[in-house]
Each structure stands twice: as structure tokens, then as C-alpha cells.
Amino acid sequence: MKKPIISLLLCVFVSQTNxxxxxYGADLEHANWQLTNNSRLECTLSHxxxxxxxxxxxxxxxxxxxxxxxxDMMRLPDTYSLAEVRSVAPxxxxxxxxxxxxxxxxxxxxAPSLPKKVAWNMLNELEQGMNPTFYYNDWYSENExxxxxxxxxxxxxxxxxxxxxxxxxxxxNFDDIxxxxxxxxxxxxxxxxxxxxxxxxxxxxxxxxxxxxxxxxDGYTDSYGGRNDNLKVSNRRANTIREHFVKNGIDPSRIxxxxxxxxxHIASNNTIIGRAQNRRVVIRME
Numbered sequence: 580m581k582k583p584i585i586s587l588l589l590c591v592f593v594s595q596t597n598x599x600x601x602x603y604g605a606d607l608e609h610a611n612w613q614l615t616n617n618s619r620l621e622c623t624l625s626h627x628x629x630x631x632x633x634x635x636x637x638x639x640x641x642x643x644x645x646x647x648x649x650x651d652m653m654r655l656p657d658t659y660s661l662a663e664v665r666s667v668a669p670x671x672x673x674x675x676x677x678x679x680x681x682x683x684x685x686x687x688x689x690a691p692s693l694p695k696k697v698a699w700n701m702l703n704e705l706e707q708g709m710n711p712t713f714y715y716n717d718w719y720s721e722n723e724x725x726x727x728x729x730x731x732x733x734x735x736x737x738x739x740x741x742x743x744x745x746x747x748x749x750x751x752n753f754d755d756i757x758x759x760x761x762x763x764x765x766x767x768x769x770x771x772x773x774x775x776x777x778x779x780x781x782x783x784x785x786x787x788x789x790x791x792x793x794x795x796x797d798g799y800t801d802s803y804g805g806r807n808d809n810l811k812v813s814n815r816r817a818n819t820i821r822e823h824f825v826k827n828g829i830d831p832s833r834i835x836x837x838x839x840x841x842x843x844h845i846a847s848n849n850t851i852i853g854r855a856q857n858r859r860v861v862i863r864m865e
Contacts, residue, residue: 601717603631604710604728607671612737614744620752620787622744624737626729634729636698636741640749648698649690650713650727656685662715664697666704669731680704685715705731706738749784756781756864761820763858768816778820781862782827791833795863796820798838801854806841813838816860 605611605628616623616637623637632652638645662683668675681697693701701711710728717723759781761774770778785791798817800809817836825831846853 599722600724600726602726602728603628604712604726605629605730605732607669607730607732610730610732610734612734614737614740617740617744618787619747619749620784622741622748624741628727628729631727636702638745638748640752642750642752642755644695646695646698646702646745648693648701650683650692651690655688655690657718658685658687660685660715660718662691662713664693664701665712665714666701666709667712667728669708669710672708675709677709680711683713701729702738705729705734749787751780751784753784753788753864756784756862758864759862761860761862762855763816763860765855765858768812768819778823781864782824782829785824785829785864786827791864793865794824794829794834795861795865796834796836797861797863798836799843799857799859799861800840801857802841802844802848803854810838810840813840820860820862 605626609629611627613625614623615625615635619640621637621639623635626634628634630653632650635649635651637647637649662685664680664683665677666680667677680700681693683691683693683697685691704711708731710731712729713725713727715725717725756777759777761778762771763769763774764771785794796817798813798815798820800813802809804812814837817838821831821834821836824834844857845859846856848854848857
């Protein structure tokens with residue numbers, strides 16, 4: 580009689596353990612991946628998790644290659660805790676063993692995220708047909724575990740589009756160009772070689788980012804020549820930059836240009852280097 584009793588107790592224990600896990604994840608039929616941002620400024624690969632939220636991988640324009648993962652929950656964490664991130668085989672791959680990828684910190688009232696290395700690890704697991712899955716204790720019931728799976732179903736086709744988008748991102752961002760000083764060669768309206776390159780970068784960025792409300796262009800000169808002539812030169816240079824942006828498709832109402840002549844020198848006019856620094860156009864973006 581002892582063996583049947585032991586077997587019965589074991590069955591009850593397993594049943595209670597399974598009942599203590601609340602699972603979220605898209606099934607094979609309803610799994611969906613989308614490239615929700617596809618530009619040279621940002622790429623976002625999104626996956627809907629029914630009744631739970633959205634998993635997002637994203638990369639942005641930057642000098643450094645970057646990747647981040649965010650788990651956008653419908654119910655944000657109500658306390659601080661940790662979630663285990665595991666690579667789990669889907670139901671149609673029985674016998675395939677999983678592994679732990681990382682731990683993810685859960686902060687109260689913040690959507691949890693993971694850095695570049697872990698995000699790429701998760702993408703690699705998805706590409707190989709595995710489901711990255713998060714395990715953590717419910718913050719209202721410590722005896723209940725939560726399981727959140729990211730489905731590999733229908734992943735690879737959209738993933739290739741995402742990788743193509745990431746490879747096409749600009750290698751600079753808003754912070755790199757939001758305040759730019761362009762310098763001129765002596766005696767004319769020709770920009771220096773480095774300033775021409777900088778101007779092209781700004782023009783390209785402005786065609787992509789429609790959220791910028793205003794571009795301010797301020798022109799300045801050195802003290803060579805008459806004050807009135809220098810004021811005209813500074814206005815001409817500022818407006819030339821403005822017209823360059825307009826020709827590149829930027830809305831004229833977003834651009835203001837003004838010349839200040841010899842005002843606001845930033846260096847001495849007694850040296851060649853100082854005068855070169857004073858011959859400038861300053862571009863500010865807001």
C-alpha cells in the first residue's frame with residue numbers, strides 16, 4: 580500500500596507545481612513579428628505577447644553599434660526583483676535542452692530592459708529556433724511564478740529585414756550635430772572641407788527627423804572690412820545655408836537664418852587662426 584500512496588502524493592505535488600506557474604506567450608498560429616520602425620534613425624523589431632505586453636528589440640543611429648531589448652508590460656513591476664532569462668525549446672522541438680541567458684532586473688514602475696550583449700544573445704537564440712523566456716515571482720503572490728515566452732515562430736523573415744535596417748543606420752545621432760560650427764575659408768563664402776562634410780550630415784539628418792521644430796542659423800564674420808559689409812556677408816552666408824537645407828527638402832518654416840556681422844567674436848582678430856574661428860555659421864537644432 581505504501582507505493583501507491585507515494586505515487587499519489589507525487590502526482591499531487593507535480594500538479595500543484597504546474598498550477599503555480601502562470602504562462603504568457605503567443606501560440607504558433609498567432610505569433611507575430613513586425614518591423615515597427617524602419618528608418619536610418621531607428622530600427623525596432625516588435626513581438627506581441629497576448630494579455631501581457633510587447634517585446635521590442637531596437638537599435639538607433641549612433642557612432643557606436645548598439646542594441647537593446649525592452650519588455651513593455653501592461654502591468655509594470657510593483658516591486659524590485661529579478662527575472663531569469665532562459666532559452667527554452669518550443670513544443671515542436673521535444674528533447675532540445677535549454678540554457679540560462681542572463682538575469683534581468685525588475686524595477687518598480689519601469690519597463691525592464693536588457694543591454695546589447697544579452698539582446699544579441701536573445702536574437703541568436705530566436706534565429707536558432709528557441710524561445711527566450713522570462714521567469715519571475717508574481718509581486719502580489721510570491722508562491723506564484725510567471726513565465727513569459729517570446730516565440731520563435733515566424734521570426735526569421737522579419738529578422739532579416741531588421742538586420743538590414745540596422746546595417747543602414749546613420750553612424751551619428753542628434754547629439755553629434757545639434758550644435759555645429761561651420762567655418763569659412765578666407766575672403767569668400769566657401770566652407771572649409773570639414774565644414775562641408777558636417778553640413779551634408781546635418782542636411783541628411785534633417786530630411787529624416789520631422790520631429791525637430793526649429794533650426795537656427797547664425798552667421799558671423801571676422802573684423803576685416805567695413806562693419807556694414809561684414810553684416811551683409813554674415814547674412815548672405817546664413818541664408819545660403821538656409822537655402823541649401825530648403826533645396827534638400829526641409830520645410831522653410833522650420834528654419835530661421837540671421838547674420839550678426841562682427842558681433843560675438845570667439846577669438847582674437849589679431850591672428851590668422853583667430854580670424855578663421857570668427858568666420859563662422861552656427862547651426863542649432865531644437
